[in-house]
Structure formats: structure tokens, C-alpha cells
Amino acid sequence: MTEESNFTNPPALPVSPEEEKELMEKKRRALFQAINQMKIADSKASPSKAMSTRYTPEQINRFMQNPSLFQKELRQLSDYLYDYSAEYRIIIDYVSNLGKYNYVLETLNILDANTDWKVFEKAKLKASAYVNKLNLSREMPKAMRIAWKHDVFYGYEHETKDGFIIQHMNPNYCRISGVDILYGVFIYEFNFSYFDSNEDALRNYPLEFQRKYQIYKSTKENWQELNPDVAFAFKVNEEITNYPLLPCSVLFDPIFDLEEYKKIQKARIKMDNFMLLAQKIPINDKGQNMDDFLISLETALEFHNFIVDGLGDNPGIGVATTPMDLVSIKTDKGGNKDKDAVAMALRSIYDAGGISQFLVNSDKNTSTGVAKSIIVDEQKIYKMFRQIEGWLNRKLFKLNGKFKFKAKLLDITNFDEEESFDAFLTGAQSGFPSIEESAASIGINFMDLHNKLMVENSPIGLRDRMRPLQTSHTQSSKGNGRSKVSDDEASDSTIINRDANTDENRE
Numbered sequence: 001m002t003e004e005s006n007f008t009n010p011p012a013l014p015v016s017p018e019e020e021k022e023l024m025e026k027k028r029r030a031l032f033q034a035i036n037q038m039k040i041a042d043s044k045a046s047p048s049k050a051m052s053t054r055y056t057p058e059q060i061n062r063f064m065q066n067p068s069l070f071q072k073e074l075r076q077l078s079d080y081l082y083d084y085s086a087e088y089r090i091i092i093d094y095v096s097n098l099g100k101y102n103y104v105l106e107t108l109n110i111l112d113a114n115t116d117w118k119v120f121e122k123a124k125l126k127a128s129a130y131v132n133k134l135n136l137s138r139e140m141p142k143a144m145r146i147a148w149k150h151d152v153f154y155g156y157e158h159e160t161k162d163g164f165i166i167q168h169m170n171p172n173y174c175r176i177s178g179v180d181i182l183y184g185v186f187i188y189e190f191n192f193s194y195f196d197s198n199e200d201a202l203r204n205y206p207l208e209f210q211r212k213y214q215i216y217k218s219t220k221e222n223w224q225e226l227n228p229d230v231a232f233a234f235k236v237n238e239e240i241t242n243y244p245l246l247p248c249s250v251l252f253d254p255i256f257d258l259e260e261y262k263k264i265q266k267a268r269i270k271m272d273n274f275m276l277l278a279q280k281i282p283i284n285d286k287g288q289n290m291d292d293f294l295i296s297l298e299t300a301l302e303f304h305n306f307i308v309d310g311l312g313d314n315p316g317i318g319v320a321t322t323p324m325d326l327v328s329i330k331t332d333k334g335g336n337k338d339k340d341a342v343a344m345a346l347r348s349i350y351d352a353g354g355i356s357q358f359l360v361n362s363d364k365n366t367s368t369g370v371a372k373s374i375i376v377d378e379q380k381i382y383k384m385f386r387q388i389e390g391w392l393n394r395k396l397f398k399l400n401g402k403f404k405f406k407a408k409l410l411d412i413t414n415f416d417e418e419e420s421f422d423a424f425l426t427g428a429q430s431g432f433p434s435i436e437e438s439a440a441s442i443g444i445n446f447m448d449l450h451n452k453l454m455v456e457n458s459p460i461g462l463r464d465r466m467r468p469l470q471t472s473h474t475q476s477s478k479g480n481g482r483s484k485v486s487d488d489e490a491s492d493s494t495i496i497n498r499d500a501n502t503d504e505n506r507e
Contacts, residue, residue: 054080060252068243072172078149078246085255091248096144099381100412101136101388102440108404121450123403127396128447131407134395139166140388147234147384151244152176154188157230158206169231170194176233176241177225183390186233186241189223192216229398234387236380374415385409412441 055077063070063077081088105127111120146168147153154169173191180187192213195202202210212224237245281300392407399405412420424438439449456462 055256057253057256060256064249064252067245067249071244074246074249075150075171075244077252078248081252081255082149087258088248088251088255091251092145092148095377095380096148097141098377098413098415099140099144099385100410100414100417100443101140102410102412102443103131103136103392103407103445104410104436104440105131105405105446106408108406109402120403123401124405125447125450126401127399127405128445128450130396130399131392132445132447133162134164134392136388139164142166142168143234144381144384147236148247151236151246152186153234155232155234156206156226157232159230171244174233175223176235179241180228180390180394183394184387185228185390185394186235186238186387187225187228188231188233189225190231191222192224193222232391234384234391236384238383238387374413378411378413378416381413382411385411410437410440417441 060077063073067074082092083089105124107120107124143153143155143166150171152171152174154171154174155166156169158165158167169190173194174188175191176186177189178187179185190209190212192209193216195209195213202213208227215224216222235241235244236247282295389407389409392409396405396407410420421438421441424434424441427434428438436446436449439445444452
């Protein structure tokens with residue numbers, strides 16, 4: 001055993017101060033060498049993909065302070081958060097999927113006693129069939145999702161006799177150039193320099209792009225307006241037309257704050273569940289030197305590594321070998337503060353977005369509270385309905401025929417479909433002309449309503465074949481108690497019991 005690898009003191013022989021200093025230096029070097037040879041328990045956990053590693057608060061603030069200059073960067077940030085932040089994705093999907101896109105057709109002609117109702121019916125059926133071909137329930141949610149992420153959706157129509165689809169254009173090469181005054185539809189320009197590095201893709205675009213790309217190559221006029229008959233844009237913040245202002249950009253800071261709080265909470269949980277095994281190297285208390293150890297370096301190192309090997313890859317246990325006493329210092333004794341901070345950061349995200357958190361977490365809230373909070377959210381999508389109506393009516397006006405029609409999207413969302421149907425039905429029962437609205441409120445457009453009535457009143461005899469299902473309700477003459485009151489009429493205690501499923505037999 002060499003002198004450098006031994007903690008124990010040499011025989012007590014007289015030494016000079018220089019020799020004693022040299023001996024202490026050798027011991028220090030031996031100690032540091034031993035520390036380097038000690039094994040360390042490693043959890044081998046893969047590093048987390050934190051959002052903050054890609055974007056810094058300074059970058060986000062710079063983007064937000066000049067949105068017109070950093071349009072592309074803000075769109076990329078929004079797309080990134082949609083992919084990696086569950087809260088951001090929930091809010092975007094919630095708003096973009098809120099509308100029902102149920103419509104009615106109203107004529108622009110004046111109807112009187114001389115109206116040819118056969119021709120009118122045929123024209124309205126033609127208009128309804130055309131709107132059905134546009135497949136609003138499929139195309140509009142996709143457009144709205146992009147609009148709520150980027151503020152602007154740039155669309156280009158591809159239409160055949162029996163089909164219709166909207167192509168989303170690259171927003172980095174599009175900009176709004178004006179508004180159709182008659183219908184309020186945004187029109188836009190396309191930067192044809194896009195095809196400089198993608199000329200092979202030009203063959204997959206309509207002839208308009210191929211023709212205007214040749215104009216660009218000869219004139220260097222890269223920004224050219226696309227045909228407004230097939231090119232259109234939807235914009236959430238329609239008051240600002242010269243640059244996009246992302247409607248959900250107010251969520252950026254709260255989302256990154258939430259991530260930081262989650263990281264703190266995760267670190268705290270790890271620390272609260274961490275165990276340190278400390279083995280103290282015995283010291284000769286009667287010796288005269290302060291580092292007079294009773295065991296050799298090899299022995300201490302051997303036992304340290306033996307314990308580490310026994311722990312395996314357990315991330316919650318560590319080992320320390322030291323001649324000193326270990327003292328644990330905790331900065332916070334409150335176990336719930338981190339959880340409260342995370343909950344507060346989560347609430348701030350929904351508050352910034354103007355959306356009720358109780359739509360995804362119903363803790364400590366009643367059904368009436370949620371229903372009232374949705375009203376504010378619905379106004380956002382109703383504003384977009386008006387832009388969609390303008391786009392629809394521009395297309396409907398181009399249909400040939402004596403009678404012209406305009407489409408009206410009913411202000412109905414996924415949350416008030418039943419309520420709207422009851423309101424329209426009550427109006428129809430009172431003599432108001434709202435039969436078509438009643439059917440449209442539950443997704444039956446004019447053409448579907450016409451066809452269903454034709455079938456039900458045809459010789460097929462569906463009405464005569466219908467028989468009510470035999471249930472205890474239809475067989476029993478005894479009543480089942482008074483009808484269930486609506487949430488608007490019920491008291492708070494009734495709603496709380498109803499939410500908890502404890503009031504089933506007391507209403």
C-alpha cells in the first residue's frame with residue numbers, strides 16, 4: 001500500500017515543517033483522486049424537451065413588441081405551442097370547433113301573389129345543394145383553426161362539379177391587399193418568388209399560378225393579386241388589415257410561466273422523495289492531526305462503490321462518503337405552495353384567453369356558471385360567421401337563375417343547439433315564419449328538409465309504419481313526477497346536487 005493511497009498517518013517520527021507540508025499535499029491529491037474514482041448513482045433519465053430551450057422570454061418580448069416585423073416568427077411560435085402546449089391546443093381547438101355552421105337561405109327577390117312557386121322552389125333547392133357541396137362542417141373548422149393560430153387564413157378554392165376543397169396557402173408568401181366592398185371578403189396577394197426554389201411544385205398549382213409566375217419572371221413583380229373569385233381570406237382581428245395580430249398571443253407569456261412553475265414543482269417533488277445514504281469515514285479522535293482517518297482510502301472507496309452498485313439505477317437515492325457531518329437545509333416547508341403556484345399559472349392562461357377554465361376543469365363550479373361563461377366565447381365565433389356569410393353570398397350571387405339567395409349562418413354553437421331549437425320552434429308554433437330555422441338549428445338544411453318531407457309523405461308510408469317503442473313510460477298511466485326544471489330556473493343548491501348526481505329523485 002502506497003503512501004499516497006493511505007489515509008492513516010505514518011509512524012510518529014519527528015518531521016520538519018517542510019516535510020509535514022509535503023505530506024499533507026500528498027494526502028489531498030490522494031483524496032481528490034479517490035473522489036474521481038467514486039461511482040455516482042445515475043437515473044439515466046432522458047432530458048426533458050422544455051419549451052424554454054427553444055424560445056427565451058427576451059425573444060418573445062421582442063416579437064410581441066413589433067408584430068408587423070416578426071410576423072413569421074410569431075406564426076412559428078404559435079404553431080410550436082400548438083404542438084407542445086396542451087393548454088394552448090385546448091384553447092385553439094375549443095374556439096375553432098365552437099360553431100355549428102347551420103344555415104338558412106333567404107331570397108333577395110320580392111315575393112308576391114304572382115311568384116312562380118315551382119320555379120322558386122327549384123331555384124332554392126339548387127342553391128341549397130350548392131351550399132351543401134361546399135361542406136361547411138368540414139372546411140370551416142379547419143380554416144378557423146388556422147385563423148385562430150395565425151390571425152389570418154388564406155384560402156384558395158378548388159371546385160369540380162361534385163366536389164369542393166379549400167387549399168391553405170403559405171402565409172409567409174401572402175398578404176391582405178383589400179376588401180370586397182359589396183360582400184366584405186378579404187382579398188390577398190401572393191409572392192411568386194416562392195416558386196424560385198420550388199419551381200417543380202408549380203405544376204401542382206392552377207393555371208393562374210403558372211401564368212402569373214411567368215409574369216413575375218419577366219417583370220420581377222413578385223407580389224400579384226390572386227383571382228378574388230377563388231382566393232379569399234378570413235381574419236380574426238379584422239380591424240387591423242396591414243399585418244396579422246395573433247388573437248392568442250396574449251397566452252404566450254402565461255404558458256411559458258406555467259412551464260417554469262411545473263419545472264419547479266417537479267424539482268420539489270424529486271427533492272421531497274430523495275434519500276441520501278451518508279457513510280462517514282471514521283476519524284481518530286485521539287490523534288493530533290485533523291485528518292487522522294482510521295481506514296485507508298482503498299477501503300472507503302471500495303465500500304462507497306459497493307453501495308452504489310447495490311442501488312442500481314434508482315434515481316431517488318444517492319450516496320455520500322465524507323469525513324464531515326451532512327446538514328440538510330430546506331428553503332420552504334410549505335408542501336402546497338408549488339401546487340398553488342402551478343394552479344395560479346394555469347388559471348392565468350385561461351383568464352388571458354378570456355375562456356372559462358371550468359370548461360376543462362369543473363372543480364368548484366356549477367353548470368349555470370359554465371353556461372354563462374360560454375356566452376362570451378360564442379361572440380368570438382359569431383363575428384367570424386359574418387365573414388363566412390360574405391364569402392358564401394358572393395358565391396351564391398353568381399348562380400344563374402331568376403331568383404337570388406343569401407345564406408345566413410344561425411348563431412348556434414355546440415352548447416346552445418337545443419336551446420336554439422326550442423326558441424325557433426316556439427316561434428313557429430306562435431305563427432312566426434321560423435320553420436326553416438327550426439330545422440336548420442338541428443342540422444337539417446332546406447334541401448334535406450324538402451327531401452325528408454317528400455319521403456315521409458310519399459306512398460312509402462313511413463308515418464304508417466312507425467310504432468312507438470314499448471317502454472315503462474309509454475305503458476304506465478302513472479306519472480313520473482313533475483318535469484325536470486332547466487338549469488336557468490333551478491336554484492344553486494339544486495344544480496350542485498344535480499352535478500353531484502345526488503338529486504335524481506328529488507325534482
